[in-house]
Amino acid sequence: MSGTSQKYRNFVAEPMGNKSVTELAGIGETLGGRLTDAGFDKAYTVLGQYLVLKKDEELFKDWMKEVCHASSKQASDCYNCLNDWCEEFL
């Protein structure tokens, strides 16, 4: 595992608040647009889906792949980001 990205550290460092979905690690403009199209425009909505799936990694990644056609790495980065944020603030 390579080192964490700056985007990951920024998101995990503070409460997400009303951050955009693109603030999540592994979610760029493309995936953010798709998620926004799917109704997940905020980070906390994705967090809600993560929690609905009971923090299950495989289900969340599958959901990411299903909703925004994310790659495995992008899904993994987003999962790690939300998981660590939950461990920190939830």
Place this chain on the structure above:
Amino acid sequence: MADVDDFDSLSNAELRAKMLAQGLPNIPVTDSSRKVLVKRLRASIGGQASPAASPKKSNRRETLAPAATGPSAPAAASTPVDKLDGKVAPATKARRTITAAEVKEPARQRLEDVERRRPVEEPVAARKPTTAAPQPIQTRRTSTTSSAPERKVVEPLRKPQTIVEEPASSKRVDREEKYLKINSLIVLESDEEEDEQLVQAADLVEQEHAARQKPTKLASSGTTTYEFKSKLVEPPRRQVYEATAAPVLPPSVPSARAQATSSSRSYDYASNPAPGRYSSFVRTASQGYVTAEAPPVASYSSSYKRTYANELSDDNEAEEDQYESTFARNLARLRAERIGDRSSPYSRRTLASGNVGSGSLGYEPLARRSLRPDDNSVSVAFNRWWNSLEQKYHIKSKVFILLVVLVLIGVYWIFY
């Protein structure tokens, strides 16, 4: 396939029931998560060959479990239980982690893991660590035991070494002691050798000194009363004296000496190969000598006066050139003065190595060997006694005064 179609037509509640019937986790089915959950349900029903979440989860957990085997093994075992209630995969995963941990972890961690395992897994898990744990222990024990015999094998090898080393050290000490002893002996020997060398040097110096004074002594010694037969029967001890003697002077000197000497005594001499060195011996006439080495020619008397030169002339002249240093000469003179007392071992030494029978006058070195006091010592003893009195009491002046007084008394008695 009908079931799959049914899944699409099923409501969220029915779909959730189906998932619970398949043993999948109780996850709320929503519109956003419906597709994912349907995929999972289809995968579980279709024989788990499909890309369902469970196999991936198992792989993921397998990868996580070995990574966290050491310290976080209980956490890795607890997380799937929390997440997946009643799921079969965690059991298999936990089992795999156990097997994986058996290989890598030490025995105590294995025992801890075994204690944390489920009761169902305990028999299997307990057997494996018990079977697996003893192996390294046995291997260690065997290794230790194997190393123990090695040590045992080595120890006997070392013991002799130590045994050898100890004697070696003792030998060293002994060597040192011996070395010191040897050195001390060497020093002592060297001292003795020095003494001997000094004695030899003194003898040689004596000889040299005597040889220098030969002509004068010969010239001045007109009262010798030697009488010997220059060509008589060979004495039995001649060879012995030849061995030690090394006469150098020409035979002409003894012949001249023989001509100059005239005595009533008879001496038996086999030959006179080099009697010259004894020609310088001057003695008083009544002096007699008795030697233990040469009883047949033991005693004789001569009229020569006894001097240091005479006494110093009893050694080999062949070695005269060896010691020419002034120190040796001075030392020889000092010892020669001691020799005059007739009590020094030096005189005996010189007599022991004396050349009695070598020269025509084999009696010479025996002079100091006489067992009786000097026969001619009447005047000598008187002189010595007189000298001693003179040195002690200055008796000459007193005697002179006494004589003068007696003469005056006599004159007075005659005339009055």
